[in-house]
Amino acid sequence: MKIAFIKRNFSYHGGAERYLATLINSLKKKKCEIHIYSNKWIKNEEIVFHKVPILQFGSLLKAYTFNHNLKKVNFKDFDCVISFERTTSQHIYRAGEGCHIRWLELRSKIEPMFKRISLKINPLHRYYLKLEKEIFEKTPIIIANSSMVKNEIINYYGVSPEKITVIYNGVDVENFSPKNRKKQDYFKQKFNLPLKSRILLFVGSGFKRKGVDTLLKALTILKDQEIFLIVIGKGDIKQYLKMCKNLDIEKKVLFLGIRKDIENFYALADLFILPTIYDPFSNATLEAMATGLPVITTKNNGASELIEEGKEGFSLEDPFNHLELADKINLALKDIERMGDFARKKAEQFPIERATEEFMECIKRFL
Numbered sequence: 001m002k003i004a005f006i007k008r009n010f011s012y013h014g015g016a017e018r019y020l021a022t023l024i025n026s027l028k029k030k031k032c033e034i035h036i037y038s039n040k041w042i043k044n045e046e047i048v049f050h051k052v053p054i055l056q057f058g059s060l061l062k063a064y065t066f067n068h069n070l071k072k073v074n075f076k077d078f079d080c081v082i083s084f085e086r087t088t089s090q091h092i093y094r095a096g097e098g099c100h101i102r103w104l105e106l107r108s109k110i111e112p113m114f115k116r117i118s119l120k121i122n123p124l125h126r127y128y129l130k131l132e133k134e135i136f137e138k139t140p141i142i143i144a145n146s147s148m149v150k151n152e153i154i155n156y157y158g159v160s161p162e163k164i165t166v167i168y169n170g171v172d173v174e175n176f177s178p179k180n181r182k183k184q185d186y187f188k189q190k191f192n193l194p195l196k197s198r199i200l201l202f203v204g205s206g207f208k209r210k211g212v213d214t215l216l217k218a219l220t221i222l223k224d225q226e227i228f229l230i231v232i233g234k235g236d237i238k239q240y241l242k243m244c245k246n247l248d249i250e251k252k253v254l255f256l257g258i259r260k261d262i263e264n265f266y267a268l269a270d271l272f273i274l275p276t277i278y279d280p281f282s283n284a285t286l287e288a289m290a291t292g293l294p295v296i297t298t299k300n301n302g303a304s305e306l307i308e309e310g311k312e313g314f315s316l317e318d319p320f321n322h323l324e325l326a327d328k329i330n331l332a333l334k335d336i337e338r339m340g341d342f343a344r345k346k347a348e349q350f351p352i353e354r355a356t357e358e359f360m361e362c363i364k365r366f367l
Contacts, residue, residue, distance in 0.1 A: 001030075001031075001032045001033070001079050001080070001363070002032070002033045002035070002077065002078050002079050003027065003032050003033070003034055003035070003078065003079060003080050003081075003082065003363070004035045004036070004037060004075060004078045004080070004081045004082070005020070005024065005034065005035070005036045005037070005082050005083075005084065006036075006037045006038075006070065006081065006082070006083035006084060006085050006087055006089070006090060007020060007036060007037075007038050007083075007084045007085060008038060008039050008040075008052075008054075008062075008066050008085050009038065009039065009040045009041070010036055010038045010040070010041035010042065010049075011040075011041070011042050019169050019170070019283050020084055022170070022172055022352045023170070023352065023355065023356060023359065024036075024047065026352055026353060026356040027356060027359075027360075028046060030356075030360070033048075034046075034047050034048070035047070035048045035049075035050060035078070036048070036049050036050070037050045037052050037070065037073065038050070038051070038052060039051065039052050039053070039054050039066060050073075052066055052069050052070055052073075053065070053069055054066045054069065058124075059124050060123050060124040060127055063086065063124070063127065063128070063131075064127065066085070066087070067085075067086070067087045067088060067089075067131065070087050070088075070089045071088070071089055073089065075089060079363070079367060080092065080363045080366055080367065082094065082359075082363075084096055086100075086128065086131050086132060086135060087135070088131070088134055088135060088138065088139075090139060091139070091140055091141065091366050092139070092140070092141045092142075092143060092362055092363070092366060093135055093139040093141070093142050093143070094143040094145070095142060095143065095144050095145070095149055095153065095280065096145055096280060096281075097280060098148075098149045098152065098278065098279075098280035098302075099132065099149065099152040099153060099156055099157075100125070100128045100129060100132050101129055101132065101156050102152045102156065102278065103209075103278045104119055104125060104129075106277055106278050106300065107119065107209075107277070107278075110208075110277065110320070132157075133157060136153055136157045136159050137157070137159075140163075140366060141163065141165065141362055141365065141366055142159065142163055142164045142165070143164075143165050143166075143167050143359075143362060144164050144165070144166050144167075144280075145166070145167060145168060145169055145280055145281035145302055146166065146168065146280055146281045146302025146303070146305055147166055147302070147305055148280070148300075148302045148305065149166075149280045149281070149302055150164045150166050165358075165362055167355055167358045167359060167362070168281065168286075168305075168306070168350050168355065169281050169283050169286055169303075169350070169355060170286075170350055170351055170352035170353065170354055170355030170356065171283070171286045171287055171289075171290045171347055171350060171351065171352060172290075172351075172352050173290050173347060173348055173351050173352075175263055176263055176266060176287045176288075176290035176291045176347075177290065177291060177292075178291060178292035178340070178344055180263055180264070180266065180267035180291060181266075181267045181291065181292060182267075183264070183267050183268075184267060184268055187264060187265075187267060187268035188268065191230075191254065191268070193228055194226060196226060197226045197227065197228055198225070198226065198227045198228070198270045198271070198333055199227075199228055199229075199230060199268055199269045199270050199271075200215075200219075200227060200228070200229045200230070200269065200270070200271050200272075200273050200329065201229075201230050201232070201265055201266065201268070201269035201271070201272050201273070201288070201293070202215060202229065202230070202231045202232065202233070202272075202273055202274060203232045203233055203262065203265070203272070203274070203284035203287075203288070204232075204233045204274060204276070204279075204282065204284060205233040205234035205235065205258075206233075206234070206235060207231075207233070207235030207236065207240060208235075208277075209276065209277050209278060209279075210233070210274060210275075210276045210277070210279065211274065211275030211276045211277060211298070211319055212231065212235065212240060213243070214275045214319060214320055214321070214322045214325060215229070215273055215275055215322075215325065216229075216240070216243055216244060216247060216249065216253070217247070217322035218275075218322040218323075218325040218326040218329060219247075219249050219252060219253070219326075220247050220248070220249055221322070221323070221326040222326055222329060222330070223248070223249050223252055227252065227329075227333075228252055228253070228254070229252060229253045229254070230253075230254045230256060230265060230268070230269065231253065231254065231255045231256065232256055232257070232258070232259050232262065232265055233257070233258065234257070234258055237255045237257065240255065241255065262284075262287070263287075263291070266287060266288055266291035266293060267291065269288070269293055270293070270333065270336055271293060271294055271295075271296065271329065271332050271333060271336065272284070272285065272288035272289075272293045272294070272295045272296070272313075273295075273296045273297070273325075273329070274295070274296075274297045274298075274301060275296070275297065275298055275316060275319050275325055276297060276298055276300055276301050276319060277298075277300060277319050278300050279297075279300065279301040279302065279303070280302050281301070281302035281303050282297065282301050282302075282303045285297055285301060285303035285304075285306075286303055286306070286347055286350060288343070289306070289312060289313075289343035289344065289346060289347040290343075290344060290347035290348070291344075292340040292341065292343060292344040293340055293343060294312065294313045294332045294335075294336060294339035294340050294343055295307060295312060295313035295314075295343060296313050296314045296315075296316070296325065296328050296329065296332060297313070297314075297315055297316070298315060298316045298317075298318075298319040299315050299316065299317055300319055301315070306346055306347075306350070307346075308342075310331075310339075311339065311342045312339060312342045312343040312346050313332065313339060313343065314328040314331070314332065316328065
């Protein structure tokens with residue numbers, strides 16, 4: 001079977017990128033011929049890449065020209081074309097970024113008045129909303145990575161529920177495993193952390209959207225305890241270092257940027273926290289659970305659908321309530337082993353092989 005994937009930037013950094021890479025590897029094992037249409041990529045000898053040119057002048061032109069130039073491609077030789085981007089040339093669209101209209105709605109709650117006005121008139125957002133409407137109306141099969149996203153597509157765009165399939169993200173349960181946590185003391189020493197300390201872990205890019213502000217405020221309530229926070233991902237680190245200093249917690253937080261050895265940090269941590277404002281389905285949440293970490297996130301994270309309150313972790317109704325977050329952190333730290341065991345068992349139900357099989361069923365349904 002000859003399959004084309006569309007991804008503007010193909011790499012192995014970031015949850016969505018790691019998920020796509022793992023999915024492609026699984027499909028290759030099924031003897032599928034894989035092609036990727038992209039503007040930038042990390043070389044892989046087993047994948048055929050096709051350059052899609054874009055204009056490198058601002059987000060709007062990048063998005064517009066990528067989709068426009070894809071329309072010129074002849075995809076007739078492919079059995080199926082799957083897009084992980086907001087494009088209009090695919091047979092199957094994976095709505096991995098959720099609904100932009102919902103994100104704007106939530107974002108307006110945290111922005112000042114002038115910013116809320118700019119969100120409504122910004123050409124990029126207006127283009128995304130127009131494009132999103134076209135995608136959901138014209139793409140034959142839509143894959144949502146959570147029921148939350150499926151319901152958003154139905155409610156905002158009136159799409160028939162039968163057109164949307166929910167496929168939860170899969171995880172490599174061998175690579176992300178509680179066995180890695182046997183090295184916890186080693187990694188604590190490596191980063192000069194006290195052996196008896198408790199380590200909170202945040203993994204995500206886009207610190208404001210993913211709730212770092214709320215997490216740092218919660219940490220101020222816990223700062224008298226031997227608790228440290230490690231922040232992994234892409235964001236304005238200088239801004240948040242300044243915030244840490246103002247909150248008097250700069251000695252409690254390590255910002256380590258983007259890391260390729262992400263599994264080592266799950267091994268190091270005791271508790272995973274992602275108080276996100278909006279996340280269709282956080283891959284990092286599932287990776288943490290697979291490693292045996294309890295998780296604290298929000299109802300605005302599609303992955304929260306896998307979490308039973310007080311069992312695998314906690315899901316906050318209000319992503320801005322740092323007092324409740326601090327309380328849940330304290331509760332989880334008192335029950336790390338039991339909750340971590342439940343988290344691992346739940347993650348084992350969603351191996352990458354399952355996601356691959358469900359993807360293949362969607363492809364067969366299209367064919």
